[in-house]
Amino acid sequence: MPEKLLQQEIKFELNGKPYSVVTHPLTRLLDLLREDLGFTGTKEGCGEGECGACTIHFNGRPALACLIPAAQADGAKITTIEGIGDEDELTDVQEAFQRYGGAQCGICTPGMIMSATYYLENPDSAETMQEALAGNQCRCTGYKRIFDAMEKVLKND
Amino acid sequence: MSNSVVAPEQKEKQRAEAGLKYVGKNLERQEGIPKVKGQAIYIDDIQPEGCLYGRTVRSPEPRGEIVDIVFEPGIPWDEFVIVKPEDIPGENICAMIKNEIPFLADDEVKYKGEPLALIAHEDQQMVDRAINHITVKMKTDGYPAFFTIDEARSKQQVQYGEDNVLCSYQIEDGDLQAEFDKADLIVENHYKTKAQEHLYIEPQGIIAEVVPGEQVTVRGSLQCPYYITGALANLFAIDETSVRVIQTTTGGAFGGKEDYPSILAGHAALLSLKSGGRPVKMVYGREEDLLATTKRHPSDTTVRAAFDKQGKMLALEMDFALNGGAYPTLTSTVLSRGLLHSFGPYNWPAVNLQARAYMTNSTPFSAFRGFGAPQSIYALELLLNEAAEQLQLDPAELRRRNFLQPGDSMPTGQVIKEQIDLEQLMDRALEKIDYRRKKQEFAVFNRENDYKKRGISLATFFHGSGFTGDGEEKLASRAGVKISSENPLEILVANVEFGQGIHTGFVQIAAETCNLPPELIEVIEQDTDKVPNSGPTVASRSTMVVGRLVQDACEELVEELKNTAGLPDDFTTEDFLAASKNYLNSYGELYKEVQHHDPPEEQWDEENYRGSAYSGYAWSCDVVAVELDMIDYRVKITDFVSTVEAGQLINPDMAAGQIEGGIVQAIGYTLFENVVLEEGVMKNNHYADYIIPTAADVPSIDVEFIEFPLKNYGPYKAKGIGELPFDGPAPAIAGAVALALDKQFITLIPLLPETIHDTLSKLEETTDA
Numbered sequence A: 001m002p003e004k005l006l007q008q009e010i011k012f013e014l015n016g017k018p019y020s021v022v023t024h025p026l027t028r029l030l031d032l033l034r035e036d037l038g039f040t041g042t043k044e045g046c047g048e049g050e051c052g053a054c055t056i057h058f059n060g061r062p063a064l065a066c067l068i069p070a071a072q073a074d075g076a077k078i079t080t081i082e083g084i085g086d087e088d089e090l091t092d093v094q095e096a097f098q099r100y101g102g103a104q105c106g107i108c109t110p111g112m113i114m115s116a117t118y119y120l121e122n123p124d125s126a127e128t129m130q131e132a133l134a135g136n137q138c139r140c141t142g143y144k145r146i147f148d149a150m151e152k153v154l155k156n157d
Numbered sequence B: 001m002s003n004s005v006v007a008p009e010q011k012e013k014q015r016a017e018a019g020l021k022y023v024g025k026n027l028e029r030q031e032g033i034p035k036v037k038g039q040a041i042y043i044d045d046i047q048p049e050g051c052l053y054g055r056t057v058r059s060p061e062p063r064g065e066i067v068d069i070v071f072e073p074g075i076p077w078d079e080f081v082i083v084k085p086e087d088i089p090g091e092n093i094c095a096m097i098k099n100e101i102p103f104l105a106d107d108e109v110k111y112k113g114e115p116l117a118l119i120a121h122e123d124q125q126m127v128d129r130a131i132n133h134i135t136v137k138m139k140t141d142g143y144p145a146f147f148t149i150d151e152a153r154s155k156q157q158v159q160y161g162e163d164n165v166l167c168s169y170q171i172e173d174g175d176l177q178a179e180f181d182k183a184d185l186i187v188e189n190h191y192k193t194k195a196q197e198h199l200y201i202e203p204q205g206i207i208a209e210v211v212p213g214e215q216v217t218v219r220g221s222l223q224c225p226y227y228i229t230g231a232l233a234n235l236f237a238i239d240e241t242s243v244r245v246i247q248t249t250t251g252g253a254f255g256g257k258e259d260y261p262s263i264l265a266g267h268a269a270l271l272s273l274k275s276g277g278r279p280v281k282m283v284y285g286r287e288e289d290l291l292a293t294t295k296r297h298p299s300d301t302t303v304r305a306a307f308d309k310q311g312k313m314l315a316l317e318m319d320f321a322l323n324g325g326a327y328p329t330l331t332s333t334v335l336s337r338g339l340l341h342s343f344g345p346y347n348w349p350a351v352n353l354q355a356r357a358y359m360t361n362s363t364p365f366s367a368f369r370g371f372g373a374p375q376s377i378y379a380l381e382l383l384l385n386e387a388a389e390q391l392q393l394d395p396a397e398l399r400r401r402n403f404l405q406p407g408d409s410m411p412t413g414q415v416i417k418e419q420i421d422l423e424q425l426m427d428r429a430l431e432k433i434d435y436r437r438k439k440q441e442f443a444v445f446n447r448e449n450d451y452k453k454r455g456i457s458l459a460t461f462f463h464g465s466g467f468t469g470d471g472e473e474k475l476a477s478r479a480g481v482k483i484s485s486e487n488p489l490e491i492l493v494a495n496v497e498f499g500q501g502i503h504t505g506f507v508q509i510a511a512e513t514c515n516l517p518p519e520l521i522e523v524i525e526q527d528t529d530k531v532p533n534s535g536p537t538v539a540s541r542s543t544m545v546v547g548r549l550v551q552d553a554c555e556e557l558v559e560e561l562k563n564t565a566g567l568p569d570d571f572t573t574e575d576f577l578a579a580s581k582n583y584l585n586s587y588g589e590l591y592k593e594v595q596h597h598d599p600p601e602e603q604w605d606e607e608n609y610r611g612s613a614y615s616g617y618a619w620s621c622d623v624v625a626v627e628l629d630m631i632d633y634r635v636k637i638t639d640f641v642s643t644v645e646a647g648q649l650i651n652p653d654m655a656a657g658q659i660e661g662g663i664v665q666a667i668g669y670t671l672f673e674n675v676v677l678e679e680g681v682m683k684n685n686h687y688a689d690y691i692i693p694t695a696a697d698v699p700s701i702d703v704e705f706i707e708f709p710l711k712n713y714g715p716y717k718a719k720g721i722g723e724l725p726f727d728g729p730a731p732a733i734a735g736a737v738a739l740a741l742d743k744q745f746i747t748l749i750p751l752l753p754e755t756i757h758d759t760l761s762k763l764e765e766t767t768d769a
């Protein structure tokens, strides 16, 4: 197929490790992560930058993996839900989501935790918690317990 | 060894005295840790070796006859697997309630987007490109289509039966005419609600593998494993036991994954069969999901009610109509539930309640949290608010004077046996929101402000747990528990976890009954080869009906251990584990399975549509305060209080999570969510074009549970609550908006800014004229 001619080598750091992949420059970073590299913790809810399920940290800031072409990832530092905390331990945010009911079906949860983690580490990045999460939609919880979980982390409970 | 059998009443008493150890506690979500770590595996996370990707060829017209399906040149079609209706080995019918939905339309197409053929290829990009190079030629002459209840009712064209009526029900009770004759006030109005999209964040998805001569295997995002075994057995003309269905972690469902996965599973399985047994994956993109899958039924309801001047309710007349769409799906049960919730928690001396669902050439409408009840309750509750205004009574007072009391009968003849106290339920909600003070303050505020107006209102309602009428008796669900060599206790049920927390609840029920810590209890995965058919995960039935089966099975298991393995009457965890070990050593695994039968006092007469419609009801009151911007007509919810009675809560935090989530979904239904139907299909089928509540839109929601001393049948006296919270917000919000608008009632939801604007302009025109 002609697309094959357009392959490009892309190097980036993912969850602290260097990666090099050869792919079409317009491949969505979301597909690269999920399909080529097997990091399926990042989810797809819309594919059009609306739901927030695909939120990752891209060069230290929350970003939507469904909107990023692979070429743009060249040289980037990327963290996905798999790179938050370590293998067995939960981070404070994950722990609080589990304790206080922040996850129901769980499909929005990885993206939500990426946004929540960034906000809790950078409280100046948004006026309010509500605003910090406005790009991450959840159809199950009604958000209340997500806010509760974040409050607990803020208060260090 | 003591063999004394404790009488059930005695057992209840002992337990009450002992206090509950696990039930009623906030056990953490059983499957929660993989979810927060991003390790839970959803269907789209699975990439089977050698898998093909399937897509669906859909009808470009709402009605007509297929003349030709043209596969355009430029695509290597010989590399594709293509399935048409003639490839179906069994019946081309997806069995639901009425067997009328084809997997692939054959002769007559009934709605735009209806599946006609299937294609699959191993390169997903290729199949996504190919699907746009298929042209469907249709004959539409002589096939006029219609889309609305009004058109169906007009009978200008008849496409179903004699009158386009898919199904109908009626409840008559008391002497209607006599009560209307006595009336001091008769209020009548007409209410409409639109379709609603489930918008589970995980779209529909299935992977099927059909190796010729072997079992049919289906994995996917779904609510009802045993609906799919039945549907596929019919499709392939094989025995139901030859179909294996495995649920994968399901990213939201809300009713949307009740029936549709049977169709999608059929499609993927047909492609797999035709490919010679390769796995076929079909995961819808968001656009296709919005376009093709079912939605909440639009409704159109006329209500007429009579009152005396003290505000006593005398008679209720209702004509409740749903748009069913092109095929019957689950519409008849949705309609029935809607009707059985239409009279509310009030004493009506006489009623005549009619319900009809109409066939139209729209995408079929089907199950969605609330299941018809939100539509009928919206109409009734809003009418009560109008009546209260005309009677110059506070809407809370009008309700107070008419609440059902223990011993009263519903219009179906069902007698209220539990010690309900709806006044207490409502008063607590009013007190929490500070209703009286707010109402006075808002009146002053509204006099002094032109650009913002405030309102406060309420709704009181109930929701029946479990299948309607004799549904549970017919379903005869089975659930089991097992002491195995791997696990101290296993729970075997077909009810899936999709976020509602039911598996955690089952574990708590089993822990309580067996006096076993939750960490020793395992819920076996929902794989039809492993678990018995405990029925679908719908109808707020899992906690009450299946939870009860889990409790009963555990009790039988405990009895068995007492009888054969030395378990003392009053046993500790250690005793249970020691007796289990004894049993395992002597006899091997211990499995107990029980089957549901309706309690003898809870019988339903389907023919006369009378009796005990549900064996348990949860009760609730919502009170809402809003602020309306008179320039852009946006409604902001400032306060929301919900009091809920759902018997003993198995897990209070998770129960509250269900109520909060349901309320927010219902706020979306009332204020933002606008399915634009064009030629019967969702025109705004992009995520960005369908607005659901975000973190920035939600008010703080204050949920409080109270418990009536009661007699009911659920496990440890628990009832279902999954759907209850969806029933109240629409009328409560619409009532509050009406108050903000100085008692101008808007009878159409969603209350979009343009809806409010247009209605007000029309009202002005009529007053000017």
Ligand code: FES
Pocket: A043, A044, A045, A046, A047, A048, A049, A050, A051, A052, A053, A054, A055, A064, A065, A066, A067
């Ligand atoms: S999948 Fe990227 S925002 Fe929805």
Ligand code: FES
Pocket: A102, A103, A104, A105, A106, A107, A108, A109, A137, A138, A139, A140, A141, B201, B251, B252, B499
């Ligand atoms: S937990 Fe289901 S969408 Fe958020």
